[in-house]
Amino acid sequence: xxxxxxxxxxxSRVTDGLFAADDPKRIGIYGPPNxxxxxxxxxxxxxxxxxxxxxxxxxxxxxxxARRKENVEIERNGRTVTIDIVDTPGVTTKVDYKEFLDHDMxxxxxxxxxxxxxxxxxxAMHWLREDVDGVIYVLDATNDPFTQVNTMLIGxxxxxxxxxxxxxxxxDLPEADVQQIANAFPQHETIPLSALEGDNMDEVYTxxxxxxx
Amino acid sequence: MPGPTPNVDGxxxxxxDSPPGDTPPGDAADxxxxxxVRIDMISGARMEGLTSMEKIRLILDGVRDGNIxxxxxxxxxxxxxxxxxxxxxxxxxxxxxxxxxETYPKAETSDQSFLDKLMGRKxxxxxxxxxxxxxxxxxxxxxxxxxTLVSRK
Ligand SMILES: Nc1nc2c(ncn2[C@@H]2O[C@H](COP(=O)(O)OP(=O)(O)OP(=O)(O)O)[C@@H](O)[C@H]2O)c(=O)[nH]1
Ligand SMILES: [Mg+2]
Numbered sequence: 001x002x003x004x005x006x007x008x009x010x011x012s013r014v015t016d017g018l019f020a021a022d023d024p025k026r027i028g029i030y031g032p033p034n035x036x037x038x039x040x041x042x043x044x045x046x047x048x049x050x051x052x053x054x055x056x057x058x059x060x061x062x063x064x065x066a067r068r069k070e071n072v073e074i075e076r077n078g079r080t081v082t083i084d085i086v087d088t089p090g091v092t093t094k095v096d097y098k099e100f101l102d103h104d105m106x107x108x109x110x111x112x113x114x115x116x117x118x119x120x121x122x123x124a125m126h127w128l129r130e131d132v133d134g135v136i137y138v139l140d141a142t143n144d145p146f147t148q149v150n151t152m153l154i155g156x157x158x159x160x161x162x163x164x165x166x167x168x169x170x171x172d173l174p175e176a177d178v179q180q181i182a183n184a185f186p187q188h189e190t191i192p193l194s195a196l197e198g199d200n201m202d203e204v205y206t207x208x209x210x211x212x213x
Numbered sequence: 214m215p216g217p218t219p220n221v222d223g224x225x226x227x228x229x230d231s232p233p234g235d236t237p238p239g240d241a242a243d244x245x246x247x248x249x250v251r252i253d254m255i256s257g258a259r260m261e262g263l264t265s266m267e268k269i270r271l272i273l274d275g276v277r278d279g280n281i282x283x284x285x286x287x288x289x290x291x292x293x294x295x296x297x298x299x300x301x302x303x304x305x306x307x308x309x310x311x312x313x314x315e316t317y318p319k320a321e322t323s324d325q326s327f328l329d330k331l332m333g334r335k336x337x338x339x340x341x342x343x344x345x346x347x348x349x350x351x352x353x354x355x356x357x358x359x360x361t362l363v364s365r366k
Binding site: 155159 | 289290291293294295297298299300301302304306310311312313314315316346347
């Protein structure tokens with residue numbers, strides 16, 4: 001039962017310290033694979049702490065273990081908001097290692113990547129039920145937002161009454177359609193940004209302070 | 214090409230006590246052919262007495278057998294979250310690649326749809342269709358396509 005042990009270990013690793021002193025809010029960065037979650041987490045961490053959270057990649061499921069950046073202090077309007085950022089693996093209902101073979105990967109590596117990805121998604125789902133105080137939901141604005149995974153995840157987040165900010169990422173790309181995301185989730189505020197280029201980060205930080213402060 | 218074989222659970226079917234991994238429930242209407250697609254219809258009444266994990270087991274046992282599972286009444290958000298989590302722990306190379314899931318909100322399924330007719334009742338709450346990822350190209354919002362989009366083994 002290696003998986004369960006791993007799961008338990010990594011959950012306690014993450015929960016250790018989460019309840020320390022001032023209890024900064026734990027903000028989970030969720031969304032489908034490849035949306036730009038890690039790129040955003042790295043930008044936030046670099047802007048406010050000076051170092052990064054983890055590697056970014058065009059190959060889906062680059063993030064396979066949730067990574068945390070603690071005590072990120074964001075200053076807005078003379079006020080400081082302290083949060084823990086948790087970058088999570090992209091959520092999906094299926095993983096086929098064969099898809100990684102297209103990215104020039106050996107079978108062994110592809111199988112390992114898919115196994116790690118499934119463990120990571122399971123963990124991320126578990127935390128969403130137990131261990132986060134707010135969610136930043138990142139979507140690639142060049143993709144159709146009307147997917148079952150997005151609908152389910154937003155439904156899960158809403159059912160837990162978690163504050164949630166929807167980010168329409170990759171606005172630097174000409175095919176980006178922010179309005180379509182706003183239409184898909186009219187009950188939430190949608191903020192456009194390019195995590196890669198750093199466009200509109202001011203508004204993102206203002207909203208983070210407003211929602212999670 | 215045999216069409217999908219509906220396998221409608223009566224409301225009076227008691228939940229089975231058999232352990233997970235055993236034959237999935239309601240196989241009385243097994244289509245008896247190798248390339249036929251079987252559909253497990255699970256009524257709201259049947260789901261009612263089950264715990265979240267029993268529901269998820271029922272669904273995943275059906276899906277892992279290659280069936281399309283149709284829930285008359287969908288899952289709660291909490292159960293959907295657990296379904297994703299358990300699905301992830303069961304994925305294994307060359308065996309199980311996960312699930313496709315699609316829900317059909319009440320508005321779209323009102324006035325005697327094809328599924329309602331199969332279920333023999335008026336419009337259901339939130340139909341949820343779940344199938345094995347490797348056998349379903351796409352589950353479209355058009356319910357009439359469910360029967361045609363199932364890929365052949
Ligand atoms: N053009 C553009 N590309 C972006 C932007 N943000 C991220 N990307 C690219 O999108 C790809 C995926 O980015 P990641 O940050 O690794 O995505 P992720 O959501 O963490 O992906 P997983 O960890 O696999 O779920 C990378 O190639 C990034 O460079 C953006 O704002 N604009
Ligand atoms: Mg990532």
